[in-house]
Amino acid sequence: MGELRLMKGNEVIAEAAIRAGVDGYFGYPITPQSEVLETLMARMPWEETGMVVLQAESEVAAINMVYGGASCGKKVMTSSSSPGMSLKMEGITYLAGAELPCLVVNVVRGGPGLGTIQPAQSDYFQSVKGGGHGDYKLIVLAPNSVQEMNDFVGLGFDLAFKYLNPAMILTDGMIGQMMEKVELADFTPRWTEEEIIAKSGTWATTGKTKNRERNISTSLELDSAKQEIFNHKLQAKYKTIEENEVRYEKFMCDDAEYLFVAYGSSSRICQKSVELAREKGIKVGLLRPITLFPFPSKQINEMADQVKGILSVEMSAGQMIEDVKLAVNCRIPVEHFGRYGGIITSPEEIVEALEQKIIGG
Secondary structure, X not given: OOOEEEEEHHHHHXXXXXXXXXXXXXXXXXXXXXXXXXXXXXXXXXXXOOOEEEEOOOHHHHHHHHHHHHHOOOOEEEEEOHHHHHHHHHHHHHHHHOOOOEEEEEEEEOOOOOOXXXXXXXXXXXXXXXXXXXXXXXXXXXXXXXXXXHHHHHHHHHHHHHHOOEEEEEEEHHHHHOEEXXXXXXXXOOOOHHHHHHHHOOOOOOOOEOOEOOOOOOOOOOOHHHHHHHHHHHHHHHHHXXXXXXXXXXXXXXXXXXXXXXXXXXXXXXXXXXXXXXXXXXXXXXXXXXXXXXXXXXXXXXXXXXXXXXXXXXXXXXXXXXXXXXXXXXXXXXXXXOOOOOOOOOHHHHHHHHHHHHHOO
């Protein structure tokens, strides 16, 4: 068993980054994720591993520093919260267009605009539908515990380098600020320059020598025919990700007659809602998407053969519900329930919504 600690979700992101052998973190403070940067500064990993930790002058600067580090084959990352993530979107689409691996963490707060500093899930569209320009996708992981905040740092980097694509941990202020027991990962040494060349020499800008050619990192292509070919390549990659990397969790679904679909902190609340509903004789289960892209459409479609209706529970005005509806293809009723603007729903409210919108609807 690894080292056990009681930590905040934001703090464990920082600790997990150090232990994952990350080369550089470039960020900018914004509530409710500022503890990521603060913890890294307090830990001073440059003395321990040589990891660079830098507070950039802006979110725009931070994501472009990530671009520079990623193009060199380094493990680099950033974190922010909703308005700050909007500022990073141009850089994120550049990273996707240049096929560069990196990790981005979004600790979501209520919006739109500057909004509140309380938790929300209203950045779903921005994260999985491409918040920047162009036809691109991020690999999006949605933790529902501090333990998964830890685990998904390593997983995010593994998937980013496997597919040469930016990966995102989409969480919220509730999980970022809560404290739980977490089993930390063992330390992974940072890659040496020789290891980077061996792993990433075909694309990383490691320099031209007599033994290797120069690589150029760019998302620019002025020839439309070549750009179309490249877009076909990206779409094929995204299809491969959809075929191989879907992650989800089922809770009390074997005999379910109704289904909650929820991710992140909403899924934790829904677990209690399932128990309360079953005490009332309502057989309901929970399907939790762990990857929001790729989305578990097939698994939700299969549940539509079993259940009478689905309630999509989100701390938003209803965003993931669109993907749930697409998954079931109008075969059964799908309704949304959520609080937004930073309000966290209660298990009892979710059960009441199920009774009103699905069972009584």
